[in-house]
Amino acid sequence: MSTQLPEQVEEESSAAEAEPTSAAQERRLEKKRQRAEEKERQRQAEEAEKALDEEDTYHLKVFRYDPEIAGKKEPRFDDFHVPYHKGMTVLDALMYARDTYDSSLTFRHSCRQAICGSDAMFVNGSQRLCCKTQLSDLEEPVRIEPLPHAEVVKDLVVDMEHFYDQMEAVEPYFQTNELPEGELEEQHQTRENREKVKMSTRCIWCGACMSSCNIAAGDNQYLGPAALNKAYRFTMDEREGEDMKQQRLEILEQEHGVWRCQTQFSCTEVCPKDIPLTEHIQELKREAVKNNLKFW
Amino acid sequence: MSQSYNRGLIEDFGRWREFSAGMWAWVFHKFTGWVLVGYLFTHIAVLSTALQSPDAYTTTIQTLEGLLVVRILEVGLLAVAVFHILNGLRLLFVDLGVGLESQDKSFYASLLLTGAIVVASVPTFLAGVFG
Ligand code: HEM
Ligand code: SF4
Numbered sequence: 001m002s003t004q005l006p007e008q009v010e011e012e013s014s015a016a017e018a019e020p021t022s023a024a025q026e027r028r029l030e031k032k033r034q035r036a037e038e039k040e041r042q043r044q045a046e047e048a049e050k051a052l053d054e055e056d057t058y059h060l061k062v063f064r065y066d067p068e069i070a071g072k073k074e075p076r077f078d079d080f081h082v083p084y085h086k087g088m089t090v091l092d093a094l095m096y097a098r099d100t101y102d103s104s105l106t107f108r109h110s111c112r113q114a115i116c117g118s119d120a121m122f123v124n125g126s127q128r129l130c131c132k133t134q135l136s137d138l139e140e141p142v143r144i145e146p147l148p149h150a151e152v153v154k155d156l157v158v159d160m161e162h163f164y165d166q167m168e169a170v171e172p173y174f175q176t177n178e179l180p181e182g183e184l185e186e187q188h189q190t191r192e193n194r195e196k197v198k199m200s201t202r203c204i205w206c207g208a209c210m211s212s213c214n215i216a217a218g219d220n221q222y223l224g225p226a227a228l229n230k231a232y233r234f235t236m237d238e239r240e241g242e243d244m245k246q247q248r249l250e251i252l253e254q255e256h257g258v259w260r261c262q263t264q265f266s267c268t269e270v271c272p273k274d275i276p277l278t279e280h281i282q283e284l285k286r287e288a289v290k291n292n293l294k295f296w
Numbered sequence: 297m298s299q300s301y302n303r304g305l306i307e308d309f310g311r312w313r314e315f316s317a318g319m320w321a322w323v324f325h326k327f328t329g330w331v332l333v334g335y336l337f338t339h340i341a342v343l344s345t346a347l348q349s350p351d352a353y354t355t356t357i358q359t360l361e362g363l364l365v366v367r368i369l370e371v372g373l374l375a376v377a378v379f380h381i382l383n384g385l386r387l388l389f390v391d392l393g394v395g396l397e398s399q400d401k402s403f404y405a406s407l408l409l410t411g412a413i414v415v416a417s418v419p420t421f422l423a424g425v426f427g
């Protein structure tokens with residue numbers, strides 16, 4: 001809206017340049033410009049009011065906390081009324097609220113297309129990726145909180161350190177002792193094997209699953225769904241070879257590994273990348289059992 | 297990290313309103329499992345202290361079965377046992393990796409079936425107690 005104003009002014013002044021200008025005319029133009037500005041302001045105000053009247057806004061209730069500011073030391077919820085447009089996501093609404101009403105509103109985001117994994121939050125009672133969640137799918141007021149079961153650093157930002165530690169604990173990278181013969185030989189994966197691990201490769205490290213998990217909440221050492229899924233991705237990768245598989249299963253079988261999973265399916269339900277987490281964990285459990293059962 | 301806010305245990309437990317099907321199934325399964333263990337011990341205790349004579353045994357059972365509370369508790373026990381068995385079967389399938397996409401539906405089915413069986417059992421359990 002505001003970008004239209006200077007344009008108008010320029011147009012008028014160039015018109016004024018073309019004609020020989022008298023002082024009176026300049027005054028007239030000045031007045032005209034003021035009137036136009038006034039009108040525009042009024043139109044904007046009316047539009048905003050109309051939007052509010054027609055309930056074309058969404059009511060957000062946003063968790064606020066900041067240990068460094070006296071007034072925000074005690075967590076509270078702030079209300080924002082954000083004008084709605086078709087296709088608006090929760091992240092869009094948060095950004096509008098931040099840019100328009102309160103620049104101190106703090107949250108993580110980057111790609112805005114469900115790929116960087118930085119904006120998982122607790123929206124209307126479940127863990128969701130804000131940039132992937134349509135406002136129109138939500139009931140009002142839209143309640144936005146930082147991810148549960150993590151410490152809040154500020155507003156909607158939680159400390160992800162523990163989540164990352166668990167991810168690192170399963171050695172989330174390709175390792176193998178079975179390289180192909182020739183120096184320049186490529187190491188191929190079969191199509192079937194690629195299909196098997198396909199879904200598990202989609203994780204964007206958003207932490208939604210871990211936050212939804214009751215078990216992870218009660219047992220801080222539990223590797224958690226995302227890390228176990230990451231382990232699945234490599235354990236099931238045939239190119240890593242039998243040696244590596246044994247090594248990986250050893251990590252997974254530990255006390256706070258796969259056996260902590262109680263198949264509550266909360267992780268599978270919240271994963272924004274639709275990874276069948278519980279299924280993968282269950283398969284790892286069976287793999288672990290098969291690995292240890294010997295009938296001779 | 298300068299300082300951060302730990303929302304604490306109350307918040308953790310306060311999330312139950314937002315639980316999904318599988319989470320409730322877990323809560324109920326734990327609960328029913330332990331109720332069954334509790335019943336098993338009570339059951340052994342009551343019966344083994346009533347074994348002095350055939351008469352003592354009969355009077356004990358008759359007194360107990362004459363109490364409305366006991367009859368109602370029996371209906372409760374059936375509910376708990378039936379749910380535990382049905383959901384237990386569901387969990388066995390989950391462990392085998394069968395039908396994971398319908399895990400929520402099978403939980404609701406367990407609940408409904410439990411409800412139906414319990415309702416159907418009420419006439420039998422409460423027969424004669426008001427007489
Ligand atoms: C046909 C009958 C039953 C079936 C199919 C069944 C099935 C199951 C299954 C599959 C589990 C494991 C749950 C999990 O994976 O987390 C379980 C747990 C358990 N069951 Fe049963 N069960 C049966 C009867 C009983 C009885 C009679 C008792 C009590 C005497 C009992 C007490 C328990 C307990 C205490 C647990 C552990 C709960 C926990 O802390 O997680 N169950 N049952
Ligand atoms: S498994 Fe899904 S919910 Fe968990 S961190 Fe990865 S993308 Fe997020």
Ligand code: FES
Nearest residue numbers: 111112116117131
């Ligand atoms: S902003 Fe990158 S995943 Fe949402």
